[in-house]
Amino acid sequence: METHDFDDIRPYNDAEMREALGRICQWELIPQILRFIYPQQPVEQSMERLRKIQNVKELQVTFMYDAIRRIVSTTSEGFSCSGFDYIRRGKPCIFISNHRDITLDAFLLQMVLIERKHETSYIVFGNNLMETPLLRDLFLSNHLVQMERGGNPKAFYRSLQHLSQYLHHLIVDEKQTVWIAQKNGRSKDGIDSTAPAIIKMLTLGSDTPAEQTLSDLNIIPVAVSYEWDPCDLMKANELSQRKKGEYHKTEGEDTNSVTTGIIGPKGHIHLSIGKPLSANEISTDGDLAEHVAGVLDRRIQKLYRLMPTNYLAYDLLTGSSQHRQHYSADIKNRFLQRMNQLGDSENQRIFLEMYANPVFSARQKED
Numbered sequence: 001m002e003t004h005d006f007d008d009i010r011p012y013n014d015a016e017m018r019e020a021l022g023r024i025c026q027w028e029l030i031p032q033i034l035r036f037i038y039p040q041q042p043v044e045q046s047m048e049r050l051r052k053i054q055n056v057k058e059l060q061v062t063f064m065y066d067a068i069r070r071i072v073s074t075t076s077e078g079f080s081c082s083g084f085d086y087i088r089r090g091k092p093c094i095f096i097s098n099h100r101d102i103t104l105d106a107f108l109l110q111m112v113l114i115e116r117k118h119e120t121s122y123i124v125f126g127n128n129l130m131e132t133p134l135l136r137d138l139f140l141s142n143h144l145v146q147m148e149r150g151g152n153p154k155a156f157y158r159s160l161q162h163l164s165q166y167l168h169h170l171i172v173d174e175k176q177t178v179w180i181a182q183k184n185g186r187s188k189d190g191i192d193s194t195a196p197a198i199i200k201m202l203t204l205g206s207d208t209p210a211e212q213t214l215s216d217l218n219i220i221p222v223a224v225s226y227e228w229d230p231c232d233l234m235k236a237n238e239l240s241q242r243k244k245g246e247y248h249k250t251e252g253e254d255t256n257s258v259t260t261g262i263i264g265p266k267g268h269i270h271l272s273i274g275k276p277l278s279a280n281e282i283s284t285d286g287d288l289a290e291h292v293a294g295v296l297d298r299r300i301q302k303l304y305r306l307m308p309t310n311y312l313a314y315d316l317l318t319g320s321s322q323h324r325q326h327y328s329a330d331i332k333n334r335f336l337q338r339m340n341q342l343g344d345s346e347n348q349r350i351f352l353e354m355y356a357n358p359v360f361s362a363r364q365k366e367d
Helices: 014-025 030-037 043-051 056-075 104-115 133-140 153-173 196-203 210-216 232-243 253-263 288-303 308-318 329-339 345-366
Strands: 076-082 094-097 122-126 144-147 178-181 219-226 267-273
Touching: 014 043, 014 056, 014 133, 030 043, 030 056, 043 056, 056 076, 056 104, 056 253, 094 104, 094 288, 104 122, 104 178, 104 219, 104 267, 122 153, 133 144, 144 153, 153 178, 153 196, 196 210, 196 288, 210 288, 219 288, 232 253, 232 345, 288 345, 308 329, 308 345, 329 345
Parallel strands: 076 267, 094 178, 094 219, 122 144, 122 178
Antiparallel strands: 219 267
């Protein structure tokens, strides 16, 4: 297949990116964004630099890298990364990651790839995030691949097969790397679980046996851990409404989650990159998608770095103090003040569970 066969889901090429950049530069909030990214530089100078960008790679290694680095420095209390040596230069792979923040999960990896002089990856995102022309232009200018959400079963299956064919084209033919979340949508309850449908989708775009197909993709598990989730109150309210059958997504909700995730405080952030799945790990006599999803669950849970807020929530939820050495009185006060913004006791319990569930998952892994 040729690249033009995927025009409906592929990101912008260089010429399309330059056209999009012209539209982006006309957006009324761009001066404010540029002042945030480059606070020591006159906005006119920053705008001129942005206008002169000629290709996607230049956009990513200058403007987008600077934006993510600035977000990390102003909204976190430190960033760390482990396992980067598992990424081999010149060997394509597909990163399968837990998913906590709509945009940052993938872009933190891009930041590290750029710092280590690697090519950035393509990123699979749900097309529901293209709510506004600006977001569409920003995302498609940064190697984002569109994944269909919803539709009737036959059409949805065809869209998944189409996406799988494109991902195989990128990895096998173009020798590119790809990032994809382990399931559709963010983990809002703090439980990182891989959807077997994602694994099944990856096998649809190749004529080789399914096990060999997955082995050829060079699957690398990734876990992102945030000490504080900027969207935690929003997630707790949504989960509470879903339990009552009262939840209806409002217009602009995804855009609001993107913005809140970017500008909200995150505490410490850790990105863990795991060893690629071996052929032996992939091989099974049972259901392949279920098996590989289980392997990824165990790997991602092991990679996840527990934070003081996780230990604190576990102790508060279980009425114990067994992890008190992992958090301070200041962390506890900040946590309780934030939780108390949720007046409803059920919402507060959901809030606690969101932060505590990674500890429960770790304890189950140890048993």
